[in-house]
Amino acid sequence: MEKHASMTRLLHPHVAPQAGGAPLVTPIHQTSTYELPRTDEAARIAAAVAPTGYYTRYGSPNAREAEAMLADLDGAEAALLVGSGMAAVSAALLSTVAADPGEILAQKSHYTGTLTLLQEMLPAFGRQVRLVPQEELAAAAGRQTRVVYVETPSNPTMTLTDLRAVRAAAPDAIIIADNTFATPYNTRPLDFGVDLVVQSATKYLNGHSDVTAGVVTGSAALIAKAWETARVLGPVCHPFEAWLLARGLKTFPLRMARHNANGLAVARFLAGHPAVRAVHHPGLPSHPQHDLAVRQMRGHGGMLAFTVADADAAVRVLRATKLCRNAVSLGGPETLITHPASLVFAHQSAEELAASGVDATMLRLSVGLEEPEDIVADLAAALSTVD
Template identity: 35%
Template structure:
């Protein structure tokens, strides 16, 4: 498939990067599970740890096409993608600026590991561009952002961050997991490197673990140079499953985004809910900014229960919505960030980010919203009795 031809998003999801089954003429890509390939008299010396098996190479073309970049790279997890990308551009004596609110795994990786490598880091005091500029030092090499953020759905001005970085010759990286390439393509705003936990919306069925990076050929080569030594590759069966999942990503994410907006509006009206965090609500601090850089507002939201309602009891009383780790599956799930995604942070660190015990992160699925609302209503009634 000619990826230079301007294709529609569903066509990209379905066809770009597929492997033709020339032998049996099957309708889907064949899977190549070999871990040993011929090295003599071949165009490519393939080795799974080198990220160049047939299925990996093919799927990387789809990832790149979705993010509008030259190249892509797949990893065994989102954290493998994040850690390898950061370490590929940072070394002893370098400095990185990170936004104030980040996925707990990313935050924990930085504060636990960077000192060992002699890498300096700063977190901004807010998401205002002035605070990013204030943290830049002479040795700053990377600015890392995540928008919408996990779990409070804060929105960063992508274009302003990219412009600021370019003025200083700094590489920009974004965790684009929550938005997905369906809702947001950061390269359009000048970001250099897009990172995903492909476990989430790219996978979408709560059955695979993977990570992905999309960037220029030059940047991907630099990340690959480190990746081959760290060994964060993944099984070709997972690659094949991920290709299958990506075919329906646009359909899934659009439905999840539509459902999430309906659920956010319902929760905002509910007397038992103290606050709702969703960039698609006009009450959201960054609503206008989100509207300017997102196609849809995503399937993720968070809400705080009124203080007298116990968050864990409420979740146990749900019958349809699953209290479950991770996110972005076709099924709706909830979790308490203090118990899961941000449990590695200290209570003081969570408080600084605004993450309270009563906060619930809600990954909205593809179900009928009337059924989700009914489930929340019955769970609330049981909890407050």
């Protein structure tokens, strides 16, 4: 073996092969780059779409494992894992509108970052974006519509978009659906004719409040375009986050069944409380789109919103909860409560909030995995401050 100086040896450690079996769990490939073969094969790897062992910005073995699991959950040909939910939204939209001057049609009720992308950034690049009320989306589609972007249920009002109706109204458009709230456990948008699905994997897919990631799923051709966009913009999901996501996905169906049950139990409690003016949860028969929810969703999730008498009452309830934590994400094991008007939609104007159905009397709940009676007791105590 050739003798090298100590610094050189530190940079090129020799580790003998270890006897024993293969790891049951995929190791974390914590490397930024990969040594390539000194053959023409290296050029083929460099030119491939989403090569696994080339450069971590292009992907990693951990990302590929999570992508395979996510594609299977959505019933998709392929998946692209990126560094956040907004990275997924951006990759999906930018990869489909870049070369087409036609109209982008979207509903007015969206997550705050998506609203900014649709209302400010895409028009600044010369793209034509038209936002309509969520319930009018299918009727608004026309010949000029090239891309339709939907979110169902919407954040935070839990309003549904009829995916079959949108597909029928825009047969030639690319339809992109944000399925973060429903998750593939409750709705698989590709089964309803959607072309691309985006999700914040930070939320229910990971399920442990310790990962920031996003995913786009769909046909192999559309995912290849989204990957090219992500390759340029660089929203990497690093190996450790991808590994944590894959680990979280192994318990995804078990967690979602519990979220569904707890969400409905809490929604029913709130619907019967005298201090609560309205409850937004598609599993309640009182929800105006309950029939659509039954047709389009397997279960109705752990997300809900409710309103109280006024903004002061909302603040008192928020501050009085003890088990429910004041945080803006969702889909983790712990129940989270937040005030959307001041915390989630802090970057939107009063007019934009009103168009999204958000006002200062509303609180949003991400119902967690605790015993439902404990969540109800915490909310009951908090609501007693405004009775």
